[in-house]
Amino acid sequence: MNSPNTALENAIQAMKIALDEPEKEQLARDLEEFERWVSPLLTVDTTGVEPALYNFQTVNVFRPDRPAQCDRDRMQSVAGSTEHYFYRVPPIIE
Numbered sequence: 001m002n003s004p005n006t007a008l009e010n011a012i013q014a015m016k017i018a019l020d021e022p023e024k025e026q027l028a029r030d031l032e033e034f035e036r037w038v039s040p041l042l043t044v045d046t047t048g049v050e051p052a053l054y055n056f057q058t059v060n061v062f063r064p065d066r067p068a069q070c071d072r073d074r075m076q077s078v079a080g081s082t083e084h085y086f087y088r089v090p091p092i093i094e
Contacts, residue, residue, distance in 0.1 A: 008028055081088040
């Protein structure tokens with residue numbers, strides 16, 4: 001079994017971060033605190049409980065997405081600005 005120091009070094013290497021000694025000590029304390037917080041959760045019996053992909057169940061209430069023909073000139077006539085069949089939009093990043 002890995003020592004706590006080795007496990008911490010492996011975690012730091014996996015995260016691809018550089019930490020000095022005080023930061024490593026703080027990370028070790030934070031991880032110990034997290035482990036104390038999680039350990040009661042690990043004792044809960046989850047036998048027969050299906051894993052959840054999402055925290056709520058939803059059903060798609062929208063129509064199926066099917067391609068449809070449209071009149072390009074009519075669609076672009078309501079656009080703010082077009083150029084060579086493309087829609088022109090104002091820049092959002094300067």
